[in-house]
Amino acid sequence: MTWAIEARGLGKQYVRGAAHHRVLTLRDAFSEWAGRAAGKPRAGPAAATEQFWALKDVSFAIEPGEVVGIIGRNGSGKSTLLKIVSQITAPTTGEVRLNGRTGTLLEVGTGFHFELTGRENVFLNGTILGMQRAEIARKFDEIVAFSGVEDFIDTPVKRYSSGMQMRLAFAVAAHLEPEILVIDEVLAVGDAEFQKKCLGKMEDLSRTGRTILFVSHNMNAIDQLCGRVIWINGGAVIEDSRDAYAVTTRYLFGEEGASALKAEWRPPADPALETEYFALRSFRIRDAAGQTITRPIRNDEQAIAEVVLDVKKTHPGLNFGYSIVNESGVRVYWTLTTDQDPAHWPKLECGHSILTSAVPRRLLNQGLFRLELHAGIHNQMWFSQPGATPYAVFLRIAGGLSDSPYWTTARSGVVAPVVPWTATRA
């Protein structure tokens, strides 16, 4: 098996401390050298520094055509890994083997010069990104058409708006055709439209069998694009799995959150919720056929929140419901049994009761959601208070956001409803 990317025992040591934060001078270097030559222990700046491993013993092998996401918190070492794989900085130990032409995209528009025209910058940037001059010349018209700045191509880039610069730079990057592509959070810049364009282009690339190494904080993008996720923490690979969904879930919600990441809450396996009014039998998300939903669903699929109770004592203010929170911690909405006209409130009687409520379709954006159970007496007490309750189940939405050919990936915004439009002859 020939791997596309093979990393063996990669380590990167940095020096941190006083000397790292100020400009080193020759004097420091000389005094250190003189001190060492005289057999003295390291003095001066060297003593105040501390060496640490940004990466330690990182190994992995990536098959040709794999799209691999690298995730990790800030300072975890993922950027260092990326810089080593893209040959920007050398490792301290270990090695990386790259089988194939490699392109790196750590920012959009590397090497762009304001004084030069759009045309000159296309050649400059293209060459810097690793294209041959003839290749750029061949693709030039295509690049310019893609960027949409045809009319200004012979104007210095300093006269461009920042949006035009970005579009031109991205057009060049999008026409890179390496066998291995290393991409950093390029998508973090630019508006939602631009990010979507980037993601779309990456999907195209991955379909043509390119090997892609993609670092991002955007778990949706990772879920959507990557067939494999490598999670870096403290400079080491803590997880490397083809179950991208499971890894990103653990990453977002932590080990505990992930194990608790379930679609059903059912005592006695789970802690009971028992009050003088009711005992909770179960809280879950199910499909129309009654099956608990544990897989990601499209946002146009039917999901039903279901609360099963043994009602012991009725109370006119007794209400149930849930609130739904997205990955960013934003409460998308909450809903209670007492939201409508009182005539339409579900009647709870003593004994076994099942409350159901369909999760609105075509509303939730892509991502992971936590549904927190509400239970309480209106204006008097909480039995299960949103934001502070362990009684929560999870729902994952992936895809199905619209039927439009123009809208294929997650749209920015908390919700993603499809809002109809009509045209009327004026």
Place this chain on the structure above:
Amino acid sequence: MSVAKIIKPIDDRRLAEEVRDLWRGRGILAVLIRRDIAVRYRQAALGILWALLQPIVTTAIFTIVFVVFMRLPSPDVPYPVFAFSGLVIWLYFNRAVTEGTLSLVTNSSLITKVYFPRIVVPLVAPCSAALDCLLGIAALVVIALLFQVHLQWTAVFVPFVVLFVGLFAYAVGLCLAPLQAIYRDIGILLPFALQIAMYLSPVAYPASIVPEAVRWLYRLSPIAVMVDAMRWALLGSEPPSAAGVAFTLVLTALLFWAGLNIFRRLEGTLVDRI
């Protein structure tokens, strides 16, 4: 189709790989040279004429100071031709070394974002500055004819002199650019050192005014050799001393060897310290 590339710690890199990198980076070298030239003259109203203005004005000042004020003994060619021929080479060397030394720092936004063989970076200035030098030489030919100096057949060697100056400057740049990236002292020290070097070289005055006893030492200086070589080739004055040529060649080889080693040692981790 696949090309295997192995990324490994700097200690494991061999010198031969640096040289191979230079060839691999020729495309980007060409692009960076073109950028350098385009950017330099694009915005300036006088454009490429700036390349000539500096040696012409300096020659005028030298002529006033050394000939009119100080009554310097006249060299074997009219003083303005003498000074201009020295300045063309000196200014080229000066700019190639200064910009070459600063090259890694000025291109840091590039080298921290994308990989290409870094070894081409200090070579950009010697190449783009050569354009100015060649223009200066063209002007020198005109000035020499104005002063009725006969050009020698040895003028065919002029491009080789320029090439050699460029190579020498590149060797210096290879040594200093990585050091400048880490220790900014180099950039502060360099203009001063270059100024001293100019006054210790026969740029503005002929070597004949240097006391005979130390003249052999004086003529060992690579800058003296380059300037003398230029004057010899174009104007037919005394050639550089054999000892000077030999010393300069050995020094160039040593600088290349040292530069390649310094570069190899530092290029891998440069980005972390720049």
